[in-house]
Amino acid sequence: MKKILVMGGAGYIGSHAVKHFVQEGYDCVVADNLVYGHREAVPQGVAFEKADLADPSSLEAVFGKYDFEAVLHFAAYAYVGESVTDPQKYYQNNVAGTLNLLAAMKKHGVHKIVFSSTCATYGEPQYTPIDEKHPQNPINPYGRTKLMIEQAFGDYARAYGLQYAALRYFNAAGAAADGSIGESHNPETHLIPLVLQAIDGRRPCIKVFGTDYPTPDGTCLRDYIHVEDLASAHRLALEKLDTFSGYVNLGTGVKTSVKDIIAAAENVTGKKCPVENAPRRAGDPAELYAAAHGPAETVLGWKPRYMQIEDIIATAWKWELNRRY
Ligand code: UFG
Numbered sequence: 001m002k003k004i005l006v007m008g009g010a011g012y013i014g015s016h017a018v019k020h021f022v023q024e025g026y027d028c029v030v031a032d033n034l035v036y037g038h039r040e041a042v043p044q045g046v047a048f049e050k051a052d053l054a055d056p057s058s059l060e061a062v063f064g065k066y067d068f069e070a071v072l073h074f075a076a077y078a079y080v081g082e083s084v085t086d087p088q089k090y091y092q093n094n095v096a097g098t099l100n101l102l103a104a105m106k107k108h109g110v111h112k113i114v115f116s117s118t119c120a121t122y123g124e125p126q127y128t129p130i131d132e133k134h135p136q137n138p139i140n141p142y143g144r145t146k147l148m149i150e151q152a153f154g155d156y157a158r159a160y161g162l163q164y165a166a167l168r169y170f171n172a173a174g175a176a177a178d179g180s181i182g183e184s185h186n187p188e189t190h191l192i193p194l195v196l197q198a199i200d201g202r203r204p205c206i207k208v209f210g211t212d213y214p215t216p217d218g219t220c221l222r223d224y225i226h227v228e229d230l231a232s233a234h235r236l237a238l239e240k241l242d243t244f245s246g247y248v249n250l251g252t253g254v255k256t257s258v259k260d261i262i263a264a265a266e267n268v269t270g271k272k273c274p275v276e277n278a279p280r281r282a283g284d285p286a287e288l289y290a291a292a293h294g295p296a297e298t299v300l301g302w303k304p305r306y307m308q309i310e311d312i313i314a315t316a317w318k319w320e321l322n323r324r325y
Helices: 012-023 056-065 080-085 087-107 141-160 191-199 227-240 258-269 309-321
Strands: 003-007 028-032 047-050 068-073 112-118 163-169 171-173 206-209 224-226 246-250 275-278
Touching: 003 012, 012 028, 012 068, 012 227, 028 056, 047 056, 056 087, 068 087, 068 227, 080 087, 080 141, 087 112, 087 141, 112 141, 112 227, 141 163, 163 227, 171 227, 171 309, 191 206, 191 258, 191 309, 206 258, 224 227, 224 309, 227 246, 258 309
Parallel strands: 003 028, 003 068, 028 047, 068 112, 112 163, 163 246, 171 224, 206 275
Antiparallel strands: none
16 A cells, blocks of 8 residues: 655644544555654554654655655645744745745656645635635744745646645644643643643633724634544645645634633633733734635545534644653
8 A cells, every 4th residue: 555644744733633543444655753742642553753854865765765655745844933933944844845845756756745824825814704816925934835836836836747736724722532642742732721721720821912903702713623623624624635726724614712612611711711811913804704615625625623613622622632652
């Protein structure tokens, strides 16, 4: 059986994809530089190779060792704030590194890629809900690096026959339902783990970044999508690549405010969350949510299984109480 290379498969979303693909009978090889990834997040029995997008010889070693049918590409730096203060790190890894990966694929005759893109490629929304036709004007280097790669895909498809799906995630959230793997960033910047850690007494409080947005409760609205639903979308996208290349939003279409998240986390855990109101965080749009029933559903045949924020948070809580890494 041909193999699937999961680049960045030790990271948050990548590791959940590996788990899903293995469950569905795929033979995965994980490659990761372990800068932010966790070796413990890779299931036992799955081949692991330490490789770095910045080091073409490490990619060559991996592509020389196995016969790949396709690549799932999760390996990226993803701190929006850091991308502003250290853009070189982002352009080198996310753009130049991905071009190294595409070069290795081309050399070894691997034509299929499913790529982690982001709703950050849209920038400040001109309208909501956001569909795939929404103009792309990213407002930070992180979003720009992802957009550049999306654009390269189109050119590589025309010139070299690349078959690609760029999946534009909204807010990835939650953990494996069995509690075996979950979100572990250092530093952690994402709302749900921070709220749960504040509830659990591991942080003094959650700071709510802005309570004066033009939204019903004054806090930002986001579209939280369960990481296992992202994983299944990658499989459906991969299985459609012979007939479909393109760009697909992955969200539920449900808008959830920061205050909603705190209330839902209190419901799930049965505990109060210590809250402090804080100024707006630079670069946060008031609302970001996906148009439901777009190509994810009509082309890929995907439907998110987690539509209730409490259910998403419950998986994250299970993980927080029993983290292995
Ligand atoms: N928030 C707080 N307090 C915190 C952390 C976050 O109030 O301590 C708020 C943010 O202001 C935002 C919401 O919670 O309104 C969600 O913030 P996250 O940092 O969890 O997620 P973002 O929406 O900023 O980021 C996500 C992805 C990024 C992607 C971005 C696109 O994590 O990779 O969406 O806008 F770039």
